[in-house]
Amino acid sequence: MKTNQRMSTKTMVLGAVMTAFVIVFQLLSTYTTFFGPFSTAIALIPIIIGAALCGASVGAWLGFVFGMVVLLTGGAALFWVFSIPGSIITVLLKGTACGLAAGLIYRLLKGVNRYLAVFAAAAACPVVNTGVFLGCCAIFFLPSADAIAASLGLGVSGMAVFWALAMANFLFELGLSVVFAPVIVRLLERAGSSRA
DSSP states (O other): OHHHHHHHHHHHHHHHHHHHHHHHHHHHHHTOOOBTTBOOOTTHHHHHHHHHHHOHHHHHHHHHHHHHHHHHTTTTHHHHTTOHHHHHHHHHHHHHHHHHHHHHHHHHHTTTOHHHHHHHHHHHHHHHHHHHHHHHIIIIIGGGHHHHHHHHTOSOOTHHHHHHHHHHHHHHHHHHHHHHHHHHHHHHHHHHHHHO
16 A cells, blocks of 8 residues: 555656656747747657656646647647637647557557667657647648648648648657657666666
């Protein structure tokens, strides 16, 4: 009973620390837009770390917090004009889903190999984030694709608009997540040795 309580307290503390990192990282990325109108989601790194250290539910929470920061800082402002409910659902769903997926994939593969588990979780996080974004764009914003393209000065229409908006960010986020995967492994090893 005491061990379970200690683990629960440790998970809560780590979850709170990772929540702070998600907020800070996403606030920083709000001012570093490299690819189009969207900020790069460097907050995926603490989401992956939190999901691996604390589990899928904490990963989902961290993804939700990431989505809230995006909404509150105007990161989805381009889409507000076309559908406020669609914007909220898209941003919160993609964030929550990417954190949940990272945690589930890590838990599924950690018994096989920790490196494999971390790299798979690190890759899954941006894949799910971008995949849910594209799926929600098809559901909520496809009728407005031409207007969105015109507002950005893009010469494309239909789903090509959303692919154009998402792909550069996705490749950067995927590369960043995979590059930081060995650091995540080291953190997990240290967390494991501190429990012993």
